[in-house]
Amino acid sequence: MSKQVRVRFAPSPTGPLHIGGVRTALYNYLFAKKHNGVFFLRIEDTDQNRFVPGAEQYVLEALEWLGISPDETIGKNEKFGPYRQSERKELYHQYADFLIENNHAYYAFDTPEALDFHRKQHEEKGKTFIYNHHNREKLDTSLVISKEETQKRIQNGEDFVIRFKTPVNETLHLQDLIRGDVSFETNLLDDKVLFKSDGMPTYHLANVVDDHLMETSHVIRGEEWLPSMPLHVLLYSAFGWQAPEFAHLPLILKPIGNGKLSKRDGDKLGFPVFPLEWNDPFSNEKSSGYREVGYFPEAVVNFLALLGWNDGTEKEIFSLEELIANFDLNRVHKAGAKFDPEKNKWFNHQYIMLQKDKNLAEAFYPILKQKGIDIDYKKVIKIVSLIKERAHFVTEFLELSDYFFEAPTSFDEKAAKNWKEETPELMKMLISELEKINEFNAPNIEHFVKQWMTENEIGMGKIMQPFRLSLVGALKGPHLFDIAELIGKEETIARIQTAIKVL
Numbered sequence: 001m002s003k004q005v006r007v008r009f010a011p012s013p014t015g016p017l018h019i020g021g022v023r024t025a026l027y028n029y030l031f032a033k034k035h036n037g038v039f040f041l042r043i044e045d046t047d048q049n050r051f052v053p054g055a056e057q058y059v060l061e062a063l064e065w066l067g068i069s070p071d072e073t074i075g076k077n078e079k080f081g082p083y084r085q086s087e088r089k090e091l092y093h094q095y096a097d098f099l100i101e102n103n104h105a106y107y108a109f110d111t112p113e114a115l116d117f118h119r120k121q122h123e124e125k126g127k128t129f130i131y132n133h134h135n136r137e138k139l140d141t142s143l144v145i146s147k148e149e150t151q152k153r154i155q156n157g158e159d160f161v162i163r164f165k166t167p168v169n170e171t172l173h174l175q176d177l178i179r180g181d182v183s184f185e186t187n188l189l190d191d192k193v194l195f196k197s198d199g200m201p202t203y204h205l206a207n208v209v210d211d212h213l214m215e216t217s218h219v220i221r222g223e224e225w226l227p228s229m230p231l232h233v234l235l236y237s238a239f240g241w242q243a244p245e246f247a248h249l250p251l252i253l254k255p256i257g258n259g260k261l262s263k264r265d266g267d268k269l270g271f272p273v274f275p276l277e278w279n280d281p282f283s284n285e286k287s288s289g290y291r292e293v294g295y296f297p298e299a300v301v302n303f304l305a306l307l308g309w310n311d312g313t314e315k316e317i318f319s320l321e322e323l324i325a326n327f328d329l330n331r332v333h334k335a336g337a338k339f340d341p342e343k344n345k346w347f348n349h350q351y352i353m354l355q356k357d358k359n360l361a362e363a364f365y366p367i368l369k370q371k372g373i374d375i376d377y378k379k380v381i382k383i384v385s386l387i388k389e390r391a392h393f394v395t396e397f398l399e400l401s402d403y404f405f406e407a408p409t410s411f412d413e414k415a416a417k418n419w420k421e422e423t424p425e426l427m428k429m430l431i432s433e434l435e436k437i438n439e440f441n442a443p444n445i446e447h448f449v450k451q452w453m454t455e456n457e458i459g460m461g462k463i464m465q466p467f468r469l470s471l472v473g474a475l476k477g478p479h480l481f482d483i484a485e486l487i488g489k490e491e492t493i494a495r496i497q498t499a500i501k502v503l
Contacts, residue, residue, distance in 0.1 A: 004038065005031065005036070005217050006032075006040065006214065006217045007032050007038070007040075007216065007218050008041065008214065009024060009025040009029075009063075009070070010041070010043070010044045010207070011043065012044045012047065012050065013056040014052055015052050015055055015280075016058055016274045016276070017062050017275060018274065019273045019274065019304065022062065022300075023249070023305075025063060025068060026068055026301060026304055027305075027309070027327075027332070030305070030324055030327040031218065031327060031329065032071075033324040034324050037217070038072060039070050039071050040070050040083070041059070041060070041070035041072070041074075042073075042084075042085065043056050043059070043084045043085065044085050044207065045084060046206050047200075048086070056074075058276065062275040062276050065275060065276065066300060067301065068301070068320075080213060080214040080215070085206050089200055089201070091213075092195065095239070096162050096201065096205060099164070099238055102238065104238035105162050105163060105164050105238075106141050106165055107141060108131075108142075108160060108161050108162070109140040109158055109160050110140045110141075114140065115131075118135075130188075131163070131190050131191050132190045133166065136191060143165075158197075161193045161197065162193070163191040163194065164204075164234070164238075165191060166186050166189045166190070166234065168187060170185075170186040171185055171186070172186065172230050172233065172234075174229060174246070175245070176246050176247060177218075177246065177247035177330070178247050178334060182229070186230070192231055204235070205235070207232070208232050208235045211244060212241050217245065218246075220249065220329070221247075222249050222251070224251070224260075225248060232246075233246075249308060250334060251336040252307060252308070252336065252337055253338045253339065255339050266287065266288065267287055267288055270341070271341040271344065272287075272288045272295075274288070274289045275300065276291050277289035277291070277292040293395070294348070294394050294396075295344075295348050298319070298320065299350070301320060303344050306318075309331055309332045310331060316350075349392045352388050352391055353388065357382075357384050357388070360384045360388060360397075361384045364384055364397045364398075367397065368380065368405070373405045379404075383401050384397065386401075403473060403477065403483070407494070408471075408472060408495070410473060411469060411473050411474070411503060412469070412474035415474050415475040416503060418465040418469065418475070419466055419503045423503075426458065426463060426466070427467075427470065427496050427499065429456075430452075430463060430467065430496065433452045434484075434493055434496075440484075440488065440489040442479065443481075446481040449463070464480065467480060467496070468480050469499065469503075470495050470496040470498070470499035471483050471484065471492065
């Protein structure tokens with residue numbers, strides 16, 4: 001690539017960052033790092049009516065948690081600042097004026113009532129009203145009134161917008177790095193609003209101007225922006241600028257059926273669609289986040305990277321460094337990718353298995369403290385090593401290991417069927433054997449118990465299942481003798497005695 005790669009993620013602060021937006025940010029980040037380029041974050045807050053307090057900070061915190069922080073953004077390496085569009089609004093007027101002066105745009109004074117009237121007229125005839133070359137010279141625009149009259153109406157404070165003057169009878173053949181050649185007929189495009197009378201540009205004008213001024217080399221964004229591509233390319237041409245390269249990412253689809261995964265789908269379907277928990281400042285509605293549910297950021301990144309891209313192999317577990325090394329836009333799929341919540345959890349389980357037991361214990365220890373459980377830290381490390389293969393989240397550790405900290409108060413009914421008439425006497429004999437063991441560790445316990453069963457010709461099932469039921473309250477859990485070692489001799493014997501009384 002001849003010039004430096006500069007890519008951006010440009011969300012609007014209208015609410016929490018959706019997981020689809022996270023994937024867009026991730027692909028931009030991976031592409032920039034692959035090509036030794038720059039990944040920057042720009043906040044597109046030109047629509048002040050939809051501004052939500054806290055949304056901007058949420059985006060920054062989410063990217064930092066995921067480990068894909070921008071190289072340039074608000075308050076960080078502001079080489080092309082400001083990085084907040086509302087602070088750049090003085091810039092855009094001159095570019096809107098340039099387009100009018102060069103016959104690429106025009107003023108439109110149509111009232112909402114007038115436009116509504118035209119829409120209804122078209123509907124009555126079975127047509128769709130499109131504001132473009134068909135009717136722009138029949139409507140209330142500067143194309144049909146004099147320059148003097150136009151200026152007079154603006155000075156009198158009349159509401160107006162500036163619309164792009166879409167060329168007529170052209171076929172645009174544009175290149176998309178994911179979709180290849182895409183073509184558009186300009187006669188089917190509408191004359192989009194670029195600038196409003198409140199002094200704020202619309203997304204289209206601000207986006208193109210900022211991408212040019214910030215030297216964006218590639219625009220990597222969601223498929224929903226593909227219909228905007230012809231207007232943006234035409235704007236670059238009207239300004240006499242070289243357009244960046246475009247890549248439109250496939251949609252992330254709902255787990256069942258078709259349709260884009262929406263912000264409302266997550267908690268409704270039982271999984272997060274936001275990286276961090278979000279409290280809506282207007283409704284006080286709380287939405288769950290990956291961080292709070294217990295996902296590792298590396299697992300979220302790994303899962304999302306493969307939601308629309310693969311490296312051509314069967315490999316599924318990638319570090320961020322491996323993703324950067326392997327990422328290629330040519331291997332991004334065109335078709336939408338279905339979001340699979342179970343696969344999402346599977347990735348988190350894989351990352352649990354990759355963690356050191358010490359690190360997992362550090363994450364688990366505060367949960368124990370919160371529950372008032374005081375236990376030796378080394379024991380927590382050992383417990384984690386025994387249960388982690390059954391867990392998707394650290395938050396599940398307590399449920400999987402509660403019997404290590406507290407004796408069972410009830411016994412699984414189905415499992416209790418293994419408690420036969422001769423079981424109490426056998427359990428008393430087992431207690432006698434356990435009392436003889438001086439070094440109460442798993443290998444010793446296993447050796448003595450199995451030797452005793454062999455010498456007395458006692459079947460495994462007659463001892464092992466009631467033994468486990470006594471310690472755990474159910475037929476579940478890791479290696480039985482590991483459990484006995486961790487709870488200790490006294491507690492092991494006490495639990496067997498309780499089981500004899502209760503069962």
